Amino acid sequence: MKPVKVGLLGLGTVGGGTVNVLRRNAEEITRRAGRGIVISHAAARSLDKPRLCDTTGIRLTTDPNEVVDDPGVDVVVELIGGYDLARELVLRAIANGKHVVTANKALIAKYGNEIFAAASRQGVVVAFEAAVAGGIPIIKAIREGLAGNRIEWLAGIINGTGNFILTEMRDKGREFADVLAEAQRFGYAEADPTFDVEGIDAAHKLTILASIAFGIPLQFEHAYTEGITRITPTDVTYAEQLGYRIKHLGMARRVESGIELRVHPTLIPERRLIANVDGVMNAVLVQGDAVGPTLYYGAGAGAEATASAVVADLVDVVRVLTTDPNNRVPHLAFQADALSDLPILPMEQVQTAYYLRLQAEDSPGVLADITRILGDQGISIEAVLQKEPSEGQSHVPLIFLTQRTLEAKMNGAIDAIEALECISGQVVRIRLEHLDSHR
Numbered sequence: 284m285k286p287v288k289v290g291l292l293g294l295g296t297v298g299g300g301t302v303n304v305l306r307r308n309a310e311e312i313t314r315r316a317g318r319g320i321v322i323s324h325a326a327a328r329s330l331d332k333p334r335l336c337d338t339t340g341i342r343l344t345t346d347p348n349e350v351v352d353d354p355g356v357d358v359v360v361e362l363i364g365g366y367d368l369a370r371e372l373v374l375r376a377i378a379n380g381k382h383v384v385t386a387n388k389a390l391i392a393k394y395g396n397e398i399f400a401a402a403s404r405q406g407v408v409v410a411f412e413a414a415v416a417g418g419i420p421i422i423k424a425i426r427e428g429l430a431g432n433r434i435e436w437l438a439g440i441i442n443g444t445g446n447f448i449l450t451e452m453r454d455k456g457r458e459f460a461d462v463l464a465e466a467q468r469f470g471y472a473e474a475d476p477t478f479d480v481e482g483i484d485a486a487h488k489l490t491i492l493a494s495i496a497f498g499i500p501l502q503f504e505h506a507y508t509e510g511i512t513r514i515t516p517t518d519v520t521y522a523e524q525l526g527y528r529i530k531h532l533g534m535a536r537r538v539e540s541g542i543e544l545r546v547h548p549t550l551i552p553e554r555r556l557i558a559n560v561d562g563v564m565n566a567v568l569v570q571g572d573a574v575g576p577t578l579y580y581g582a583g584a585g586a587e588a589t590a591s592a593v594v595a596d597l598v599d600v601v602r603v604l605t606t607d608p609n610n611r612v613p614h615l616a617f618q619a620d621a622l623s624d625l626p627i628l629p630m631e632q633v634q635t636a637y638y639l640r641l642q643a644e645d646s647p648g649v650l651a652d653i654t655r656i657l658g659d660q661g662i663s664i665e666a667v668l669q670k671e672p673s674e675g676q677s678h679v680p681l682i683f684l685t686q687r688t689l690e691a692k693m694n695g696a697i698d699a700i701e702a703l704e705c706i707s708g709q710v711v712r713i714r715l716e717h718l719d720s721h722r
């Protein structure tokens with residue numbers, strides 16, 4: 284049988300990795316797919332740049348439309364990134380009747396509803412395994428492997444760059460900017476690295492995970508996002524003294540009134556496996572009602588780790604080329620006409636536990652004032668840590684761990700604590716998740 288012809292948009296980190304993996308493992312891939320898969324046409328901005336891969340035998344162009352319009356191309360792989368050009372090219376490929384594979388989580392999180400509707404009308408597949416957690420086959424695991432479960436919540440370390448930065452800062456005391464520059468050299472970071480460190484990239488991925496876990500449309504615009512740039516070594520140290528690690532966590536939880544969808548720095552008990560996921564590695568913990576917790580771990584970024592997911596999607600697409608479009612795995616795991624309208628909850632309605640750090644005057648009655656304010660809001664304290672004042676200092680650091688409460692109540696408590704005369708500066712608040720099966 285003739286090989287399937289692929290048109291590749293982008294020859295950067297992931298594009299280069301994809302060419303290499305397809306070439307190196309060509310024989311095994313053919314045995315799995317039932318047909319060979321070859322890249323016949325590829326686009327990049329420059330044809331003079333040195334490449335990670337051997338492009339011999341591939342027709343090259345600087346015009347991505349040429350690839351998308353090439354009648355010889357069966358499947359378009361979009362590895363350019365970004366929102367607008369990628370959207371145009373993917374919709375054009377679909378209109379041309381081509382299947383699409385993409386690693387672009389920004390594209391899927393923002394325009395996925397429109398893209399999947401267009402693909403369904405045309406009877407083509409849009410596959411996006413590489414868009415979430417790099418090489419971890421998490422889309423397949425949730426969409427197919429856990430299809431018998433009601434998913435209750437999932438939590439993930441889903442940005443490799445951010446996790447790499449936090450790990451290097453904690454273990455080696457390195458500077459933020461220095462580690463970020465290294466992540467960029469390794470090809471882990473987004474074209475705009477604020478997407479990594481401000482949690483936007485993780486929110487794109489969490490949006491996708493929540494949709495396939497709960498059967499809701501993609502709603503990136505409602506995700507709550509907080510970055511890692513304000514995490515200090517002081518908080519990392521106190522958290523460790525209390526038995527926790529600080530991770531940049533994406534959390535999606537189904538509660539009666541809606542869906543929590545949030546990315547923020549989070550204290551996690553250090554005994555949890557996910558608290559020990561370091562460097563560029565990612566992990567996603569999924570709580571299903573039948574299976575209980577399952578954990579998926581692997582490289583979250585990088586050329587060949589991501590190419591592994593791109594090529595797996597290509598094999599899947601080749602396998603379904605001749606199947607009835609109505610009998611394929613739905614893009615968002617649930618049938619398109621059976622998606623739920625459960626709302627995404629505003630952050631004030633989210634329930635979580637907290638780590639609070641404040642600078643309090645070293646005098647009698649201060650602790651009582653703070654505990655009274657927390658008590659008035661119905662917030663229970665789980666642990667308190669008071670440090671000795673440093674030589675000549677009038678204020679001491681006080682650290683509280685609280686039990687779960689509504690974010691709105693915690694906002695009220697923090698406002699009242701900051702208004703106390705005995706408190707200096709702002710209260711540092713970091714959310715805390717126990718990640719055990721029942722909460």
Ligand code: NDP
Binds near residue numbers: 297347414470472585
């Ligand atoms: P790169 O920046 O390394 O590569 C982008 C490629 O797209 C380059 O080859 C570039 O050409 C080409 N390109 C950009 N604009 C155009 C254009 N207008 N016309 C033609 N070609 C163009 O990005 P990555 O490979 O890192 O990322 C690609 C996608 O994969 C993104 O969506 C990213 O979020 C996603 N992703 C990345 C991961 C990673 O580890 N890097 C992991 C998982 C997903 P040129 O080389 O000539 O500049």
Ligand code: HSE
Binds near residue numbers: 479584
């Ligand atoms: N910039 C992303 C990360 C690439 O660091 O996780 C993988 O999606």
